[in-house]
Amino acid sequence: MQLVIFEDRGVEALSPITDLIPMQEVVVGGAKQFIRLERLLDMESRWIVRDHMELRVPESRKPDYGSPAIILNSRLLSTDLSLKLDYGEALICGSQVVAAKVRSLEWPPEFERAKPCEAKLLENLWDICPTSIVEHLRSDLMKLYGGSEIRVNVNVVGRHAVVIGEGVDILGPLTIDAREGPVIIEKDVLLEPYSYLKGPLYVGAGSQIVAGSRVAGSYLGTATRVGGEVTTSVISDYSNKYHLGFLGHSYVGRWVNIGAGSITSNLKNTYGEVKVRGASTGLSRIGAFIGDHAKLSIGTLTYAGTVIGTASHVHGLVREEVPPFTIYGRSLGWEPVEIELDSVIRTYRRMAPRRNLEPDPREEKLLELLFERTEDLRRRMGVRKGRLG
Structure with missing residues (x-):
């Protein structure tokens, strides 16, 4: 039996978070999604992804077609779902497949019986952040990390687990507050x-x-x-928010740099509902959604619910959605201009060695594919070709 986590069309609505990585690698609650879902069955997973994301799938994660499988929707938020299914049986939420058990994995799969369920699927950006962080970060960390190891030279308050990995370097006094949930510090962290x-x-x-x-x-x-x-945010792998400033109820992708003094608003003056892309969210606290490879210059300010596209460079006050591969600075009197793909890749090649990594050709290829796929979007959103100024 194999566990297969699959992407469906609903993943596209989660752009820019899912522009360059499959849903399986998106941070949801307290872990990347494939880690959360593997815990349901205590099995390593194999992945079915969008065609252009095949580059991201390691050989060990490729599914074994023709063999028995339990399949799970990569957008599944609930982790208390019963997966006691018979062969040929599927769990359905509305018209969407949540999970199924098949004797022979084919794609798309076929089912003999469908059972309705009330599982929660990630439908919107704000389901990932802040909702999954608020509702699942604590419980995910409690499930994933058991014991507690506390350093004597750290001031710890609270009863939840505090796990400090090997090689953590603590340079002086600090406070760890575990009253409301666990604190997990992995190896080789500098505090x-x-x-x-x-x-x-x-x-x-x-x-x-x-x-x-x-x-x-x-x-x-x-x-x-x-x-x-x-506060209440995700900062994905290899990203910088090194300086003073505020990041709240926000999702930050990989390879992002947030300049000194940048602030994300996460609350309206009226304490009312924050909308994202014009859609009602039912939430009063939402910050920004920042795509992979985006760069925020010093002193950038974003309104609540702002979406900043993959690889875009933003300056000044941002109060509207910024499409991918865009240089944006309306508050400075600039009209949006398309950033050159070569410039994005050069920046990535400079940034990767700062994390002791070699630039990944797959990353560069996916940037190239996304640049091509989103050209019409930039034109529709008023982004022109040419140089700034």
């Missing part, structure tokens, strides 16, 4: 003095928390650099 770390919180391996930071209720990926104030 500078006078920081306040509040659970539930996950800090990925090789990351750095800058002196005087306040980080609460968030997920920080591998090799991130984080300073200032961060």
Whole structure:
């Protein structure tokens, strides 16, 4: 029996988060999605992804067609779902397949019986952040990490687990607040003095928390650099938010740089509902959704619910959606201009060695494919070709 996690059409609505990675690798709650779903059956997963995402699938993750399988929708948020299914049986939420069990894996699969269920699927950007962070970060971390190892030179308050990995370097006094959830600090993290770390919180391996930071209720990926104030947010692998500023109720993709003094609004002056792309969310706190490889210059300010596209460079006040591969600075008197693909790739090649990594040709190919696929979108959104100014 194999566990197969599949992408469906609903993944496209989660752009820019899913522009360059499959849904299986998106951070949901307290872990990347494939890790959360593998825990349901205690099995390693294989992946079915969108055609252009095949580049991302390791050989060990490719499905074994023709063999028995339990299949799971990659957008499944619920982790309390019963998967006791007979062969040929599927769980359906509305018209969407949530899970199924088949004797012989084919794609698309065929089912003999459909059972309705009330599972929650990720439909919108705000389902990933802030909703999954608020509702699942604590419980995911509690399920994924059991024991507690506390350093004697760390001030810890609260009863939840505090897990500190090997090679963590603590440069001075700091406070870990585990009253509301676990605090997980992976190996080789650098913790500078006078920081306040509040659970539930996950800090990925090789990351750095800058002196005087306040980080609460968030997920920080591998090799991130984080300073200032961060709350109820995801900062994905290899991204920087090194300087003073505020990031709240926001999702930050991979390879992003957030300049000094940048602030994401996450609450309206009226305390009313925040809309995203004109759609009602039912939520009063939503920050920004920032795609992979985006860059925010110093002093960037974003209105609540702002979407910043993959590989875009933004300046000044941002109060509308920015399409991918765009240089944006309307508050500075600039009209949006398309950024050259070569410039994006050059920037990535400069940034990767700063994380002790070689640039990945697959990443560059996916950037190229996305640039081509989104050209019409940029034209429709008023982005012109040419140079800035």
